[in-house]
Amino acid sequence: MLGAAGVTAIMLAHAWRRRSSYDFAGKSVVITGGSRGLGLIMARELADEGARVTLVARDEAELGRAAEDIRMRQPFADVLTVAGDVRKRYEAERGIAQALDRFGRIDVLINNAGIIQVGPIDHMQLSDYEDAMSTHFWGPLYTTLAALPHMRRQGEGRIVNISSIGGRVGLPHLVPYAASKFALTGLSDSMRYELSGENILITTVCPGLMRTGSPLNALFKGNHPQEYAWFAISDSLPLATIDAERAARQIIAACRRGDAELVITVQAKLAILARTAAPELFATAMSFINNLLPEPAGREGDQARLGRQSESEWAPSALTEPTYKAAEENNEM
Numbered sequence: 001m002l003g004a005a006g007v008t009a010i011m012l013a014h015a016w017r018r019r020s021s022y023d024f025a026g027k028s029v030v031i032t033g034g035s036r037g038l039g040l041i042m043a044r045e046l047a048d049e050g051a052r053v054t055l056v057a058r059d060e061a062e063l064g065r066a067a068e069d070i071r072m073r074q075p076f077a078d079v080l081t082v083a084g085d086v087r088k089r090y091e092a093e094r095g096i097a098q099a100l101d102r103f104g105r106i107d108v109l110i111n112n113a114g115i116i117q118v119g120p121i122d123h124m125q126l127s128d129y130e131d132a133m134s135t136h137f138w139g140p141l142y143t144t145l146a147a148l149p150h151m152r153r154q155g156e157g158r159i160v161n162i163s164s165i166g167g168r169v170g171l172p173h174l175v176p177y178a179a180s181k182f183a184l185t186g187l188s189d190s191m192r193y194e195l196s197g198e199n200i201l202i203t204t205v206c207p208g209l210m211r212t213g214s215p216l217n218a219l220f221k222g223n224h225p226q227e228y229a230w231f232a233i234s235d236s237l238p239l240a241t242i243d244a245e246r247a248a249r250q251i252i253a254a255c256r257r258g259d260a261e262l263v264i265t266v267q268a269k270l271a272i273l274a275r276t277a278a279p280e281l282f283a284t285a286m287s288f289i290n291n292l293l294p295e296p297a298g299r300e301g302d303q304a305r306l307g308r309q310s311e312s313e314w315a316p317s318a319l320t321e322p323t324y325k326a327a328e329e330n331n332e333m
Contacts (some may be wrong), residue, residue, distance in 0.1 A: 022158065022256040025050030028103035030096060032086050032143060033113030035062040036331035037212040038162065041248040042110060044070055047077040049252075054080045054099035056092075056143075057113070065331055078103075086113050086139030087131075096146040106147045108158040108255065111140035111184075116214065117176050117304070118231050119221030122296040128176045128221075128304075136163075136180035141187060148200070157200040160255045161188035165208045165268040169275045169282075172290035173227070192260055201258035205251050208268030209234060209241040213327025215307045215315075222301040225312035226294035232307065232315040236322040240267060244326060 029046050033039040034055030043053050047070050057063050063081040070077050080102045084091035100106055115135050117128050140161055151157025166174055167181030185204055192202040215232040235241060242265050254262040263269050275282045307315075316324050327333050 022258065023049075024108070024252075024256070027051050027107040028054070028099060028105050029108040029110065030054045030056065030099045030106060030143070030147070031110045031112055032056045032092075032095070032139065034110075035059060035066040035081075036217075037214050038207075038210060038244055038248060038330075039110070039112040040066050040069065040330055041212070041244050042112070042251060043079075044073055045245075045248050045252055047074045047079065051108075052078040052080075052103050054082060054095070054102070056082045056084055056086065056095040058083065058085050062331060069331065086111075086143060087134035089138075089142045092139055092142035093146040096143055096150075100150060105154060106150045106157070107154070108160070109143055109147045110160040110162070110255075111143060112160075112162045113139055114162065115177075116174070116218035117221070118173055118218055118227050119301070120173060120294075120296045121175050123221035123301045124176055125302070129179065132176035132180035133183065136177075137183040137187060140184055144191070148195075151200050152198060155199060158255050158258065159188075159191075159200065159202045160205060160251065161185075161202065162205050162207070162251070163188065165206055165263070165265075165271060167204075168206050168263075168268075168272045170286070172286060173222075173293050189260075203251075203254050203259050203262060205254065205262045205264070206268060206272075207242075207247055207263075208265030208271075209237075210244045210247045210264070211235065211241050211322050211326045212244040213323055213325075213330050213332035215320075215323055216327050216332050218307050219304040220307060220310050221304050223294040223297045224301070224305050224310035225314075228307050228310035229312055229314035230293060232320045232323050236320045238322070241265075241322075244330065 024046055029051045031039050031043050034043050035057035043055055047053050055063055055066055060083040067079045067081050070079050082095045082098050084095045086092040161184055163185045164181040166178035167185035171178045188202055188204040215235050220227045247264050250264055
């Protein structure tokens, strides 16, 4: 009896997913952090499906290269670029307003803008936490609140919040990042429950490691070469990471279905399960991993450096070749 009920529930779930299929052709899609990395990859995929794409990012030159990249792949793509910093409310709202002016509506909002700060807590200052929260919590909140009235008038909408495995499981040497991603996960999950009845579906995405090329633009503190080396190598390991194009397709599929959550990579799913099922054992394991990471440095470690400024014999090397290849392909160089 229970087995039959389970089979029926699975069949109904699959039927609901098919019924809720969503066509991106002609849809107005806003992607923050869309000039490089995962944001750019999603923009390419969506432009291929006929979406009208607005890319919001801080660097105007990067945005120009991203738009050219998309148009080279899809000559008829309708792409708008908006130079703005979503950490500032006015600029976040301006990005939504310009997309609305150009395309007349906001169908999909993908909050993807992010920063990564790597290093021991000894070198992290209050400003690092504030910057992470501004980027990962306040920025998505500003854009969401700006887009919501238009989605409500339309009677539908999709919002995708790119959190992280670090938004479900705490990570050593990534404390500001993880803390702010936890905040985004809570915001995203909670808003989903209130807005789904209005046909505004929010998807919380928690990826594991993806080969996007982002380590070159991450910020490192402490022993800069060592911190960059372990992070870039981890981001390159084939068995521990996922190809960014594959991850982007999964995210777009989850948005299409209106899924509540997407956790990307088996490793990320296992980490969440382990943290839930055996928190003490998991904490012991993470403490052991922390002991393998670089020790704090002197006062020079308080200065943040980009990954590209922290290279050593280990990075770049054969061990980090996938990261550097992805960086070239995804406008991270």
